[in-house]
Amino acid sequence: MWDALKSLQERHANRRFQTLFDSQRAQKFSVLADDIHFDFSKTNIDDEILTELVDLAVSRGVPHARDEMLAGAKINVTEDRAVLHTALRKPGGTIRVDGEDVMPGVLDTRSRMLAFAGAVRRGDIRGAGGAFTDVVNIGIGGSDLGPAMAVAALAPYADGPNCHFVSNIDGAHIHDVLKGLNPATTLVIVASKTFTTIETMTNAQTALDWMGHSVEDPGGQFVALSSDLEKTAAFGIDRDRVFGFEDWVGGRYSLWGPIGLSIALAIGQDDFEAFLAGGAAMDTHFAKAPLSKNMPVLLALVGVWHRQVCGYATRAVLPYEQRLSRFPAYLQQLEMESNGKRVTLDGDLVDGPTGPVVWGEPGTNGQHAFYQLIHQGTDVVPCEFMVGRRGHEPDLTHHHRLLQANCLAQSEALMLGRDVETAKKIAAQAGFSGDELDRQAAHRVFPGNRPSTTLCYPKLTPFVLGQLIALYEHRVFVEGVILGINSYDQWGVELGKILATDMLPLLDGSDDASAKDGSTQTLLAYLR
Ligand code: F6P
Numbered sequence: 001m002w003d004a005l006k007s008l009q010e011r012h013a014n015r016r017f018q019t020l021f022d023s024q025r026a027q028k029f030s031v032l033a034d035d036i037h038f039d040f041s042k043t044n045i046d047d048e049i050l051t052e053l054v055d056l057a058v059s060r061g062v063p064h065a066r067d068e069m070l071a072g073a074k075i076n077v078t079e080d081r082a083v084l085h086t087a088l089r090k091p092g093g094t095i096r097v098d099g100e101d102v103m104p105g106v107l108d109t110r111s112r113m114l115a116f117a118g119a120v121r122r123g124d125i126r127g128a129g130g131a132f133t134d135v136v137n138i139g140i141g142g143s144d145l146g147p148a149m150a151v152a153a154l155a156p157y158a159d160g161p162n163c164h165f166v167s168n169i170d171g172a173h174i175h176d177v178l179k180g181l182n183p184a185t186t187l188v189i190v191a192s193k194t195f196t197t198i199e200t201m202t203n204a205q206t207a208l209d210w211m212g213h214s215v216e217d218p219g220g221q222f223v224a225l226s227s228d229l230e231k232t233a234a235f236g237i238d239r240d241r242v243f244g245f246e247d248w249v250g251g252r253y254s255l256w257g258p259i260g261l262s263i264a265l266a267i268g269q270d271d272f273e274a275f276l277a278g279g280a281a282m283d284t285h286f287a288k289a290p291l292s293k294n295m296p297v298l299l300a301l302v303g304v305w306h307r308q309v310c311g312y313a314t315r316a317v318l319p320y321e322q323r324l325s326r327f328p329a330y331l332q333q334l335e336m337e338s339n340g341k342r343v344t345l346d347g348d349l350v351d352g353p354t355g356p357v358v359w360g361e362p363g364t365n366g367q368h369a370f371y372q373l374i375h376q377g378t379d380v381v382p383c384e385f386m387v388g389r390r391g392h393e394p395d396l397t398h399h400h401r402l403l404q405a406n407c408l409a410q411s412e413a414l415m416l417g418r419d420v421e422t423a424k425k426i427a428a429q430a431g432f433s434g435d436e437l438d439r440q441a442a443h444r445v446f447p448g449n450r451p452s453t454t455l456c457y458p459k460l461t462p463f464v465l466g467q468l469i470a471l472y473e474h475r476v477f478v479e480g481v482i483l484g485i486n487s488y489d490q491w492g493v494e495l496g497k498i499l500a501t502d503m504l505p506l507l508d509g510s511d512d513a514s515a516k517d518g519s520t521q522t523l524l525a526y527l528r
Contacts, residue, residue: 017415031294035457036455038295042452043306065477069083070283072087076489086279086280089470097246113261120135128215129182132186132187139165139167140168141333142251143254146469147261149324157266161265183211186211189224189261189262190225190237191225220238225242227245245259279469282474299471304483315358316381317384318410320388331358335355336355338487341483363407364403376445385411386468387456413446414450503524507524
């Protein structure tokens with residue numbers, strides 16, 4: 001199957017895919033899921049390639065793996081865990097892990113968490129100085145990126161306390177966030193699945209000290225979100241201020257449950273439930289739609305085509321939506337921590353590339369920064385555009401039209417490019433002639449034939465954001481299944497953590513650094 005795809009790619013490598021457009025192509029190479037529209041017609045994928053890609057998904061066992069994941073099978077084999085973030089957004093039903101239904105626990109925690117958020121928002125739960133005006137979420141990775149991204153995305157729905165996020169161990173981060181806040185009206189959330197992460201625990205202690213200077217019972221203004229209840233108790237947070245979750249929720253998939261508390265505090269129960277419903281709607285689509293009309297599967301197959309078959313090393317995520325400014329960073333963790341692996345489930349070396357580098361910025365900002373390389377650089381970067389039909393600013397619809405026009409123009413420009421004849425006309429109009437005209441024209445040529453996809457959604461509501469996140473989660477899963485890797489562990493983050501602990505006494509000079517390599521010794525000496 002891989003060989004067939006590779007030979008199709010070689011056969012069509014020089015084809016200009018704009019020539020594939022007939023009256024059917026845009027419909028055939030796009031899919032609708034609950035009013036979200038995904039268009040992948042501006043790629044070199046044709047009928048034959050699509051059939052081969054869908055066959056690949058079948059032969060790699062995607063439908064079976066999907067059903068296993070959704071049913072709570074322990075597909076995270078290196079940690080012997082189920083992968084059940086989908087349970088966190090389910091309205092009810094039954095899912096068994098080791099014979100036990102997990103849904104009563106999920107629903108109980110959800111209602112405790114939403115009741116808590118409601119009480120804070122109403123001012124029934126208060127700080128020493130009155131109703132909470134500010135919330136500081138201290139967490140990192142999945143305990144930060146998801147909630148921070150979602151709170152920014154849903155700003156038009158935010159009518160609760162102001163939410164701030166502290167993640168970095170760099171003291172500048174917590175310093176700059178806390179300096180504008182009143183400790184007596186600030187609620188601190190310590191968000192850490194393991195409750196051991198050095199950045200989070202250090203920042204949490206700093207926040208506790210900060211609050212202790214002026215608040216009599218600082219611990220009373222702390223909340224913990226974790227799956228380790230012993231450690232939260234040891235930190236001194238009351239059991240009724242702890243919202244726990246099971247180890248079958250991966251950190252980067254955890255914003256649907258307690259880790260999403262800051263989202264619920266910002267937007268309230270109804271909108272938070274709409275967010276969960278959006279995720280659940282995408283789960284239903286993923287579970288039921290045939291593979292050839294299944295949006296997460298198609299997103300994954302386009303990804304596999306570009307990365308594994310065409311060999312493009314990166315993909316750019318380009319939301320034309322300023323409020324999705326943290327979405328690329330969020331996807332970086334989701335995709336790169338999940339699928340940046342080098343061995344298969346059996347521990348054998350993977351034959352070929354795994355996950356691509358994922359990067360991006362919102363449009364139109366990126367257009368004035370890095371799109372130059374995307375259009376005229378020597379590497380092909382598949383682009384994933386995102387744009388809403390409507391914005392939230394009724395008085396600024398002309399801004400939104402300009403935003404949309406730019407988004408559509410970029411994918412068109414990437415596809416069509418500009419040939420040398422046209423470039424020469426432009427150079428001639430600018431007054432150039434002779435050899436200089438040829439030289440100037442060369443700089444104005446765009447190769448075109450550069451692939452992109454476009455995801456359109458009605459409006460960035462809580463429901464739609466839920467759909468989008470779940471869409472990408474399932475895309476990562478499908479790509480992982482096709483590659484035969486475990487998308488749910490992250491051993492690659494461990495070594496650096498261990499070495500950082502060893503490095504500490506070398507930095508303050510209390511240990512001898514002579515066993516280190518020359519580079520590290522020199523850097524240590526400089527920093528000391
Ligand atoms: O070091 C990586 C990581 O484990 C991520 O997978 C995780 O999202 C992040 O650290 C934070 O972990 P925790 O929620 O346990 O503090």
